[in-house]
Amino acid sequence: MFWQVTFSLLEGFGMTLTIFALTLLFAIPLGLVIAFGSMSRLGIVVHRFAGGAGEAPHSIAIRPISSLCKFIVWVIRGTPLMLQLIVIYYGPGLLGFSLLPRFTAVLVAFVINYACYFSEIFRGGIESIPHGQYEAGQVLGMTRTQTFFHVVLLQVIKRIVPPMGNEIITLVKDTSLARVIAVYELIWNAQAYIKMHGLLWPLLYTAVFYLLFSGLLSLLFGYIERKLDYFKA
Amino acid sequence: MSILEVKDLYKNFGKTQVLRGISFSMQQGEVLSVIGSSGSGKTTLLRCLTSLERADGGSITVGGKVVFDPAAGVNLSKEEARANQLQFGMVFQQFNLFPQYSVLDNVTLASRLHAKERADYRENKKEILAQIEEHAKELLDRVGLLQKAENYPCQLSGGQQQRVAIARALAMKPAILCFDEPTSALDPELTGEVLSVIRSLAAQKTTMIIVTHEMGFARDVSDTVLFMEEGRVAVKGAPDYVFGEGATPRMRSFIGAVTNYG
């Protein structure tokens, strides 16, 4: 029985890993796009000069791309991932469209959700780099692109490794939400033993898989942090 | 012919008029110190010269070429703007070294990136990089930090970091080297080493514009001192004149305040 359970759980864990890997693969680039979108200064500035004495002049900036990105991030971070999963899976049906395949729906929901969280980490990292670094690049005749890739990027990476590590380890555990739309990941497979055989221990056994995997990731992120320890930024 | 000619330079930030018609010129090899109370526009002047900020009016002529004059419709192409950028070196108050690179790489980085644009880069890559490194090492030797070439900025004192920043700026062979209060962020016991590097550059006839609050230093290193007051040039001339008979009452009280404070 033990080996049968282990084998079945491994199968579920395969799905867990697939969701995990594909989410990272798509959410990181999408997160970058959203981060740059919310930092975009594209738009117009409406100057309004003070009317009364002593009133400070102020201007209002209208930046549609930035506002849109920030709105999306607000909605996604402000609602539970489980709800997003349900909306993306059942939503099209309510509107008379055909449903996405279950696995696709899971991926779409996870990628959007994690891209939004990542985007905030990326944005925080990029905005935390002192302006003097860009100016130093500029006065040395480097282009903006050169300054970004050769000066700023590694400093950003150093700053975002710890929060990204946290978020990625959360993702490992969040994959278990996929079962709400019946995608057979690790927990689902373990729960099947409760229903069919009245066995609880396979469910507890899943913890071993999660712990091993997140432990491995912690080691990896610790290693990267140490690698970047040689400079202070 | 003067290396730099600034005429009637204006700059506003919103409603604040920061530069209100600055004019001066300087010769090759000249050392110009800019002094003035806080908020008088010294940093803004340097930033307008070094293209970190765009002035609103007036003109800037470098080596006979007009690089800024909106009224005359002067508009530099991207390449020209970049070439002009390299005419000016800048040493910041906060050093702004690149923390992830060694001292040597800080000094060579920009030159290495520029070298990639050379037509013969692929053919002569090795020699070009070797030349850049050799030049960087000469400069580090000049600022007395050759033995720190492999260290990272976080391993250096503030004074050492600033000397690296000077070497880094010199690596681009700027026509005019600008300093914005290069010792203001340093502990008093570390200012001397930076000032003596600047002194040695002056002795080698490096053209420099130095914004500083170190009055004694300004007085003995400069060929010309410029005292700014509310975005204008209040007094300009040889140090003995500016600190002597040329000094306005406001300048006297300013110098008194600064020296008492220091």
Ligand SMILES: Nc1ncnc2c1ncn2[C@@H]1O[C@H](COP(=O)(O)OP(=O)(O)OP(=O)(O)O)[C@@H](O)[C@H]1O
């Ligand atoms: N980016 C900016 N936006 C708005 N106002 C600015 C900006 N930069 C400078 N100022 C204002 O311009 C004025 C002159 O500033 P500047 O930094 O040039 O003075 P400074 O002579 O260098 O002073 P300090 O000796 O304190 O360095 C100040 O009133 C300052 O508040």
Ligand SMILES: [Mg+2]
């Ligand atoms: Mg200043």
